[in-house]
Amino acid sequence: PSALGPNVEIVRQQRFEVGPRYTDLKFIGEGAYGMVVSAFDHTTQQRVAIKKITPFEHQCFCQRTLREIKILSRFRHENIINIQEVMRAQTIDQMKDIYIVQCLMECDLYKLLRHQRLTDEHICYFLYQILRGLKYIHSANVLHRDLKPSNLLLNTNCDLKICDFGLARIADPTRDHSGLLTEYVATRWYRAPEIMLNARGYYKPIDIWSVGCILAEM
Incomplete structure (x- = not known):
């Protein structure tokens, strides 16, 4: 600079x-x-x-x-x-x-997966931290709605932090969320079927689906 x-x-x-x-x-x-x-x-x-x-x-x-x-x-x-x-x-x-x-975190999961294959131990530890953070998020009645490898930050100690809450919403299964993600198509591979189909009133399982997609990618 x-x-x-x-x-x-x-x-x-x-x-x-x-x-x-x-x-x-x-x-x-x-x-x-x-x-x-x-x-x-x-x-x-x-x-x-x-x-x-x-x-x-x-x-x-x-x-x-x-x-x-x-x-x-x-x-x-x-x-x-x-x-x-x-x-x-x-x-x-x-x-x-x-x-x-x-x-400051040195890397994200997307970059890590591009350059090396993870051991079973790494996969288990990363998954544990993702679910631990997500449990806290859901306990506050918040949906993240954009979980993907590039939104999972890592450091050299393998500590993981969830980031990017720009699409997060208060969890309300009675509210119509359809159409709110139509302008944001970059992460469709991690979206739950109910979002892809513009279903009304989706809830916390949409984030669990994204975690399952991330696990499969690891």
Whole structure:
């Protein structure tokens, strides 16, 4: 990255205004909703992950960002990614970007499965952690609705954390959810049949189906 003063760094032509607390930014990945970098936190003396989101161009981006922040700010579980800090401009007029600071994980299950075959021990340990985190999510009456290997973060100790709650919903079997996922087709391989068929009032088993698909892939 190139530096532009004490509070700004440029990473792949993206401007990050996260200094002076967070410096030494390094690119991790990029998606439809923003870019993720690692950074050194001078307060904790550890590296963290910072997700830059520019959500205000589209209403669905705003809703997804707000939903994820609201849910993750309330969750406290070792198998669910945490939010350490949310950074934004001090006034509404200046607010174009939002920075979400989270713990740094080295990899995700999607990348791991692309490069190596897992042992039975690894599969059992990963599955245990997925179900443990999902039990906590469901105990809060929340549906994740987008469980897939790339949303399961890993570190070198094989610790697993569930991330990306942008499509999560409060579990309500009486509510009509049909049509809410029609614009988001990237993860159809992990969707339960009732979602694919636009069924009304689906419930927690849709996440269990996704876990079964992930297990089969492992």
